[in-house]
Amino acid sequence: MARDTGFPAADAENDFLRVRRRQVLSRLGAWLRREPDDVNIMLPFDEVVAALGRLGERRLGLRVVELDSIVGSVDRTRDFDRRFRPTSATSRQRWQRLALAQRRGESVPPIEVYRIGDLHFVIDGHHRVSVALALGLGTIDANVTEIVTRISAAGIQYRGDLIVKDFRRIFLDRVPLPGEAREAITLTDGWDYAELSEAVEAWGYRLMQDEQVFLDRATVARRWYEEEFVPVVAMVRQAGLITTETEAEAYLWVICERYRLIRSHAWTDDVLTSLRSADQSPTTRRPRA
Structure with missing residues (x-):
C-alpha cells in the first residue's frame, strides 16, 4: 500500500x-x-x-x-x-x-x-x-x-508453459477431438502430445485397413476416443494401473508398454498380466506426474 x-x-x-x-x-x-x-x-x-x-x-x-x-x-x-x-x-x-x-x-x-x-x-x-x-x-x-x-489460455502462468500449449495446439490440429473428448486429453509434458498424436494416427491407419474405407481426421479422432481411449482407460483403471497421472498420460504409457512387452496392438488378459508385472518393475517407465 x-x-x-x-x-x-x-x-x-x-x-x-x-x-x-x-x-x-x-x-x-x-x-x-x-x-x-x-x-x-x-x-x-x-x-x-x-x-x-x-x-x-x-x-x-x-x-x-x-x-x-x-x-x-x-x-x-x-x-x-x-x-x-x-x-x-x-x-x-x-x-x-x-x-x-x-x-x-x-x-x-x-x-x-x-x-x-x-x-x-x-x-x-x-x-x-x-x-x-x-x-x-x-x-x-x-x-x-x-x-x-484455437486453444484455451487456461493454465498459462509462465513463459515455459507456452511450450506445452504449442504442442497441444499441434496435437489438436492432427487429432481434432470434439467437445468433452478435447478437454479430457491433457498431458503435462509437451513432447507427450507428439507421441500421442503418432499413436492416434497409427490407430486410425489400422482402422482404415480393417474397414477398407477412407476416414477423415475428425472421424478418426472421434472413433479413437470412443472405441479406444475410453475403454482402455476404464480397463487399466480397473486393473489398478492408473495412479495419480492424467488419464491421457496413463493411456500413453500403457499402450507403449503393451507393444514393448507383447508386440501386439490387441488387448487380452495376457496383456494385462504382463502390464501388471511391468508396473512393479523398478526400471519401468512410468507416466510423468
Whole structure:
C-alpha cells in the first residue's frame, strides 16, 4: 500500500524508489532460490498467440480490468517485470509524473489491452499499470480487444508453459477431438502430445485397413476416443494401473508398454498380466506426474 506523507511530489518519488527496490529484491530472491528464469518475466503477447493459434479478434470497448489479470505486454517485456515493476531507472521521471497525477486525483486515460481468455496484455499504458499496482489499486479502466484462439489460455502462468500449449495446439490440429473428448486429453509434458498424436494416427491407419474405407481426421479422432481411449482407460483403471497421472498420460504409457512387452496392438488378459508385472518393475517407465 502506498504511503502518504501529505506531500504528493515527495510521495510519488518514494513510490518509485520503493517499487524499484522491490523489483531488485524480487530478482535477487529468485536467483537465491534458483527459480526458473521466466518466473519474473512478463508474458510476450506474440509468443502466447503463436502457441495458442489465432482465429480472430473483436473489439469489446471500455472495461474495468483486474490488475492481477494483466500478465504480459505487446512490446515492453524488458522494461518491466511480471508485476510491472520498472527494471531500470530510465523511466523514473515519467513514472513519477503519473504517480503524482494519481495522488492528486487527476483523471488518467484508460490503458489499451488485448484479452486472451482471462489474461490481459498491455498495448499502451505500461507506466499507468505500474503506478496503479504500486499504489495498491485493484482495477484499472481499459479499452479491450479480445483475441480468439484455437486453444484455451487456461493454465498459462509462465513463459515455459507456452511450450506445452504449442504442442497441444499441434496435437489438436492432427487429432481434432470434439467437445468433452478435447478437454479430457491433457498431458503435462509437451513432447507427450507428439507421441500421442503418432499413436492416434497409427490407430486410425489400422482402422482404415480393417474397414477398407477412407476416414477423415475428425472421424478418426472421434472413433479413437470412443472405441479406444475410453475403454482402455476404464480397463487399466480397473486393473489398478492408473495412479495419480492424467488419464491421457496413463493411456500413453500403457499402450507403449503393451507393444514393448507383447508386440501386439490387441488387448487380452495376457496383456494385462504382463502390464501388471511391468508396473512393479523398478526400471519401468512410468507416466510423468
